Amino acid sequence: MSSPKGIRNYKFRIHPNKEQERKLTNWLATCRIIYNSALADRKNYYERNSKGLTRIAQQETLKADKAKRPQVKKVHSQVAQEVLFRVERAYNNFFRRVQAGEKPGYPRYKGPGQYKSLTFTQFGDGLGASFQNDKLKLSKIGLVKIDLHREIYGKAKTCTIKHEQSGKWYAIITVEEYPVLYSPNWQSIGLDVGIKEFAVLSNGEKIANPKHLQKSERKLKTLQRSLARKKKGSKNRARVRLKLAKQHEKVRNQRKDFHHQLSNQLVWKYGKIIVEDLQITNMVKNHSLAKSISDAGWGEFISMLTYKAESAGRVLEKVPPHGTTQECSRCGNIVKKSLSVRIHACPHCGLVLDRDHNAAINIVHKTKAS
Ligand SMILES: [Zn+2]
Structure with a gap:
């Protein structure tokens, strides 16, 4: 989920023309064959020799194939070789799990249409x-x-070209970030996952999901319900299923853009950002909230915020979530309230404010030196 420090992926829509699209589609088909045969070679070799075939050895096989088969020769050599890295990764994952005492399935062969991306492993002029x-x-x-x-x-x-289920093409460019250190800033802000909104800040600001995302999510739900009503195996069901896949993709992309924008703003504005420790949060808060957290992609957002804060020289602090909702942020007394109660009204000190706003302030109070 989280990226290694300083490495970030940028995803852009691309528009290959008909001829380019035809070539890319052919390359995907060829890479699928390379993938499947490399996987089969590894399996056979292991069965005969009880030891693994290396990627280096597989590169020699690929070279020989290139001489024999024109379709392999048509694929850019970097792209073809990168397939072998994917096979190696699949294999290493498989063995790691075997060694850990699990019973993983053998790495899967890719069926027609299941091989969807190509990677150029070198980016730059020439x-x-x-x-x-x-x-x-x-x-x-x-x-x-x-x-x-x-x-x-x-x-x-590097640059990965991806053909998504919707038929759209994307380029995913992996970038090593230049460290961008913002000028020092001692302003702290607490951030809580909202129930109605996406997030609530300790200054009372509420951040809603953007309207276009809300609209796309509503459409997604409608399609999900519609799919459930369609007869299994019917043409209509297949049609709705494709629409649903496209809509999922749209929601994913819109949500990601929103997360990028919001995390950029927060890191730009504040020197210290305080959030609840997610792993504990899920255990503490009740089920329906946990669900809304996963719906809103909160975890993905926090990992994005984490790497952006790091690369900008900002501080992101995670605090244990215990009591942030029930405690009064002014006097510290416990004010019990169920999930449906939207307002924190303290009988001890008279403080009245939105429950999530109260929680976000408590999150700031929990830091070591805020
Ligand atoms: Zn109070």
């Missing part, structure tokens, strides 16, 4: 992938139109 005149230049494919809706801060390292 390498497999690069930018040229606001377009994405892919070696052996050409200049591809790209929607660069966000500026890239850092050095691009």
